Amino acid sequence: MPDVLTGGAAVISALRAHGITDIFGIPGTHNLELYRYLPASGMRHVVTRHEQGAGYAADAYARVSGRPGVLITTSGPGVTNAVTALATAYADSVPVLAVSPGPPRGTVGSDIGWLHEVKNQQAALDAVTARSIRVETADEVPEVVADIFEGFVTRRPRPVHLEIPVDVLEGSWSARECASRPVPPAVRPAPEAVERVATVLARARQPILVAGGGARGAAAEVRALADRGLPVLTTVNGKGVIDESHPNALGAGARLAEAHRAMNAADVILLVGTELGDSDLWGGSVQPGRPGERFVVRVDLDPAQMHKNVRADLPLVGDARLVLAALLEATPAALASRDERRSGRLRSALDAEAEQAGKPWAAIQFALSQSLPPDTVVAGDSSQVTYYGTVHSWPFTPANRLLYPTGYATLGYGIPAAIGAKVAQPERPVIALVGDGAAMFSIQELMTAVEQRLPLPIVVVDNGGYAEIREQMVERDIEPQGVDLREPDFPALARAMGARGCPSGSEDELAALAAAALEADGPTLIHHRVQPA
Template sequence: MTEQRNGGAAVVESLAAHGVDTIFGIPGTHNLELYRHFTANGVRAITPRHEQGAGYAAEAYARVSRRPGVAITTSGPGLTNAMTAAATAYAESQPVLLVSSGMPTGAEGRDLGQLHEGKNLSGAMNQIVAWSRRVTSADEAAEAVTEAFSFFTGRRPRPVHIEIPVDVLEQAWSGRPRVAAATAPPAPDPVAVGRVAELLAAAERPLIIAGGGAVDAQPEVTALAEALGAPVVTTVNGKGVVDEAHPLSVGASIRLRALQKTAADSDALLVVGSELGDSDLWEGQIRGRVVIRCDIDPTQLHKNCPADHVLLGDAAATLRGLIEALPSKPAGGVDRSAPLRAACQEEAAADAGVYAEINAAVRAALPTQTILVGDSSQVTYFGSVHYFDLPGPRRFCYSPGYATLGYGLPAALGASLGRPGAPVAVLLGDGALMFSVQELATLVEQRLSLPIIVVDNGGFREIEDQETARGIAPLGVELHNPDFSALAAAMGAKGIRTTSMTDLSDHVAAAVDADGPTLIHFDIR
């Protein structure tokens, strides 16, 4: 078949020029000129069973790989199906490029009754992501891809969208892709760095909070904590920034009142790369006697907790500057981490119940470097956040901010392809599974050897608990579930049901080396 260099080639060649070798998407009537060029440009086209799954897969791909994830949709419903995933990437600060086809030039917004026609889908996307751009030519399409990859460097990562009219996809193109120049992050003020270093060194009760903006600064956060003898707590997106087996690690315990009380008493509270949002704090708050905020995004430096001192810059570079500026003998060093971690674990246990034991059993069965994928499930936010220790960042895929159900299975797809060879496991609830159960077929198709542990509590237990707390009789939360193990087998996976914690560990360990995914139905009803 003749390969025509057209608007589709402009996009795909530009993606390949920026190192993209995998996209997630579903071919449709209006985006086929993109699909024409994938194979010739060395780009794998992975087909989830729903465009929302494509978006979640791209988000998790970016989360574990440090490279932007790319999702492709057709026009109209293909794009609107992916909107929740795009909003998730925005809430979780992940670099995702969503490319969609669109109505022909001049037809947009005219209500002509065309296939997949929408009123103004680029405008709608612009309210969800960092920016959306509808292009008018093949050259502009190539330039928009370059602009996207430039946007992904040197600033807080956020998703973007490019809409390409179907006639532009078919338009002849003789250009060449231009590779984006990296944008340098803001450099911290050296005078402010020196002042903060002196303050940290003099502190008797320093505390470090590391968020998602610190995930690429593990050596620096760890070294600074060791120099100060400072406990380190993370947000959920910062989980693993300091090895959770490290003596100074307090884990992802920022929501717990024991931690928030300790922060309030800190005479040097250093917050690195976090907005300190309610999705992490659960109606609590972070305050400190002296607050220092370090962030690459200037709009975050006083958000939700006013700062006494601010450092605008990349986390790793800023922390290296602080370490170099520290006096030789900081005042800190009293071991406050062990008792603080114990207090946090005791508090977390009140919510976790059986989920703590489940996570311990799953953790024991998996390799140390496993990437764990969760969902908006009690077993994740009451369990995995606190009881599945990680040795490093970018190994926990979960959406605490947008808190969407159905993230787990497609995110496992993206995580597995984003870090090939790394063990991946999924641990989620039955309600979350049913939001995207169709993606089990995609995992089978890709022959991904991963355990999928489904903790079955019979429906939407969190919402049932909230109804009960408000004096509302349970309504809409007690759900009929299929035979999960039989459903898995019907899709080509291995399916197992158990109620034994010991058997759970054995099944998880066996699933890591299986030929394809294994769904383990763990019934706790």
């Protein structure tokens, strides 16, 4: 240790003061002062094989644990390698802190050929995160980090980038106190606004609640509204907010045409924690009709969400749990609309539509869901096996968690996300379920799972390349090209990396192999082929 603490100590001390216990990242020439203080901090450092993998792992860590995920990179290519992961966290409102060095003070934009120099690194990161903050002294670090963590609680949780100039990181620090701030009380809705919504909801004949990712903290309240007769539809990010076996649960089918019809036919649509964007609707539209005839109620922590995509007639700004709790107090125990036959009809129509898109994925989901524990975390990808399969055919409860890059729809998320989830909650069963195309975007992170000795089943469902894009080409009368991929021998590749690797010949065999992999002392890659559509 040096006689004088450096800026690296300021960063590590601030992170530790905010309860950070795990960090994902890769050391590099310019961030070594961070690594000087890591061993004594007690924080676990998980080195990935690519900074994008570190970003995805931090994202999943946050989604599963409820605590911010943290990654550290070096400057230039290190942090720009993580940009796609940070954009993914931004699209899905995930609290992630990315820490990186930056150019020395006074050199930003100088174009002098500094190692890893970017025209404007901070501006590049600011474009894909909630904000990028550059400090100018080490003494600023404790307050800046405290502000970032306070924002994760009080504002819409999105990724933040913290840039520390190399000369600040390597310079001296006065060892100012690093402390977290008291958490401000959650935002509560105005009582008169709640009363207006409660009145409308109590009189509704065809209401529907749509729960997005922002409703996850309000699972008990969503269930209570469903108990009173309110049909609940979820987006993909909201999957698992309500037990999908509940008689008023309609599943995670917001993108289905039948769901669009149900929302448009409703006299009250209660949107909780969702922007109801294109990634939720898949090109469909929600047009609820004229104000006064049909009411759109929106519940969100972010006031800017109130009129996105679907304009709110009755906006309720506040924490979803507190807003719904207030609504429950103001509405009758049985809503006028209570009719489980209506929910049953809607669910049947939605299931029928999902079934058409779900082949051959449904059998895989059924087999795995029956053989794995009920609180399994499923790390998916922008793969058909996820958005046609897991989303519709794996019945979730609030005990489950689907990790899926909904908004940014990136490939390569699943494997590192599974790693991040397992680091966050080692006692929980976690499985990666991805397509063969997606697997090759981040297959190198299998080495990270081996190194960490994580008992992860990594199921690669092989449909012969980029099947979705192949199908879109055929639909547009374009000759398929660049979509039929040569692939490695996946089980052999896994074994070469030190993992277990095996093929699967049937859904039953796949389920048995996945269950056994949860008990192994390291990851198991299972290669399962399906016939492309």
